Amino acid sequence: MTTEHSAPSALPVVVVGAGPIGLASAANLVSRGIRTVVLEAGAHAGAAISDWGHVSLFSPWRYSIDPVGRELLERTDWVSPDAEILPTGADLVREYLQPLAATAELAPVIHYNSRVIGMSRQGIDSTKTIGRERRPLLVRVDSPDGVYDILASAIIDASGTWCHNNPIGASGLPATGETEASAWLTGPLPDVLGRDRARFAGKHTLVIGMGHSAANTLLALAELRESDPATEITWAIRGRSARRLYGGGAADELPGRGALGTRLKAAVESGAITLLTDFTVTELTPQPDGRLTVTSSNPDGDHSVTVDALAAATGFRPDIGILRELHLSLDPVLEAPIELAPLIDPNVHSCGTVEPHGASVLAHPEKNVYIVGMKSYGRAPTFLMATGYEQVRSVVAAIAGDAESAGRVNLMLPESGVCCSTGGGC
Structure with a gap:
């Protein structure tokens, strides 16, 4: 050299x-x-x-x-x-x-x-x-x-x-308070059923994203919820429909990819996962009780959800x-x-x-x-x-x-x- x-x-x-x-x-x-x-x-x-x-x-x-x-x-x-x-x-x-x-x-x-x-x-x-x-x-x-x-x-x-994660906030820029909320962020692919289990079991997690990383985390949380029903799962996407991530199901030539979407759709339809659409994160606010409020601001008004952890699978x-x-x-x-x-x-x-x-x-x-x-x-x-x-x-x-x-x-x-x-x- x-x-x-x-x-x-x-x-x-x-x-x-x-x-x-x-x-x-x-x-x-x-x-x-x-x-x-x-x-x-x-x-x-x-x-x-x-x-x-x-x-x-x-x-x-x-x-x-x-x-x-x-x-x-x-x-x-x-x-x-x-x-x-x-x-x-x-x-x-x-x-x-x-x-x-x-x-x-x-x-x-x-x-x-x-x-x-x-x-x-x-x-x-x-x-x-x-x-x-x-x-x-x-x-x-x-x-x-x-x-x-x-x-x-x-x-x-x-x-x-x-x-090199994309920020959580809209417009390709960090949301207000995103840096200060780092303690609540789990990374895009936490080991929900393994080393990170204690962080999610019996708690409320918000997953943001419309890709396969989000799907994997959501399905792991749904599996955790089966053994610990107190586990709460919310999934937020910016669009109006999750159809693209649900994919082709049995028509997919990669069965693993097709099954991922099929299982995710079933978990949402069963109520195990709460899906929030048109959710564009604008602010993250730590609360006195140790939780985090995530706010979405849209023309039709502000919406928020308060959680214990946030998995941002935003690409x-x-x-x-x-x-x-x-x-x-x-x-x-x-x-x-x-x-x-x-x-x-x-x-x-x-x-x-x-x-x-x-x-x-x-x-x-x-x-x-x-x-x-x-x-x-x-x-x-x-x-x-x-x-x-x-x-x-x-x-x-x-x-x-x-x-x-x-x-x-x-x-x-x-x-x-x-x-x-x-x-x-x-």
């Missing part, structure tokens, strides 16, 4: 993140004989996933393992999981990511506890346009050994969006601050690569399908810089791992100069069973 000038061809490709897509990037790179460095902020591969290890994925193992990663693992004594089983986050880390990170090919190139804090071109900032491509890319890293720079021939940012947004010195082309709405945004726009699409896309769609004006995985979707919530695996196969081919392979994108995702194109009340 150096900050000295080197010929770009002699420099490594730097991969940011050792989650599923980051490791898939590394597997594709080393399989092509490309020098690789992986920088992971956590202490092990899949560290962010471990935060929600208790949650079951709705994609079975057959969609959750990168093909090139599988090839590396099959050279070891690794035993492939049952293709049709739904792994939990913990299963994914234990049975796939950590064994893949430990392979002879990947173990030497991964650096843990190494947080990327900035990216640029060596010796110039974003205002300089002439001769940029002749300068190596630069990645600044904060590690236990101090802050240092790595020069790179290419960067693949697979750092994801975990820990995530990409951290583009670390990329500020690079020349990116991002959609102003989704903060996704500008050519990808129309393919994934949640205002138009609510199903899990997406048109095939690879390096050409993910490219930026800054040559050899790619954002992949969940972070490539910006604020859109419909990413699937299989999408990311195909992204990085194409991206690595482009970096390697294999234009034919980079342009041959093949992606077949399971239908969700429901796809709304009205942009509104679905």
Whole structure:
């Protein structure tokens, strides 16, 4: 690792993140004989996933393992999981990511506890346009050994969006009192039936959100309520209908995803979960009795609910601050690569399908810089791992100069069973 000038061809490709897509990037790179460095902020591969290890994925193992990663693992004594089983986050880390990170090919190139804090071109900032491509890319890293720079021939940012939550308040901004209410906030995916059980049992929890994170938390609370009937559950959404999250049911080609919506709908209809629609949070107010009042202000008046805990599953947004010195082309709405945004726009699409896309769609004006995985979707919530695996196969081919392979994108995702194109009340 150096900050000295080197010929770009002699420099490594730097991969940011050792989650599923980051490791898939590394597997594709080393399989092509490309020098690789992986920088992971956590202490092990899949560290962010471990935060929600208790949650079951709705994609079975057959969609959750990168093909090139599988090839590396099959050279070891690794035993492939049952293709049709739904792994939990913990299963994914234990049975796939950590064994893949430990392979002879990947173990030497991964650096843990190494947080990327900035990216640029060596010796110039974003205002300089002439001769940029002749300068190596630069990645600044904060590690236990101090802050240092790595020069790179290419960067693949697979750092994801975990820990970069959207605020609870309306208009994309924090609600009044949101910072002061941090003691009541549980995170988007608390372990309701495990380590966090005491925080919810016999108490009133408000869950805010319209995605699968909200659904998982709501269903866990409903299960807790069966053993502790004093547990109270309120679900608040900004829209007028939860139909989009209920999904396609039996028509969904991912049974786990379909079952999630079906079970949630049943819990609401049974009265186990109280659904509040048109609920736009504007203020959070701690009460003298230790509870929290959550207020929604709409043209038809103010409404409020007082609770013991608040699980805000309001989605995530990409951290583009670390990329500020690079020349990116991002959609102003989704903060996704500008050519990808129309393919994934949640205002138009609510199903899990997406048109095939690879390096050409993910490219930026800054040559050899790619954002992949969940972070490539910006604020859109419909990413699937299989999408990311195909992204990085194409991206690595482009970096390697294999234009034919980079342009041959093949992606077949399971239908969700429901796809709304009205942009509104679905």
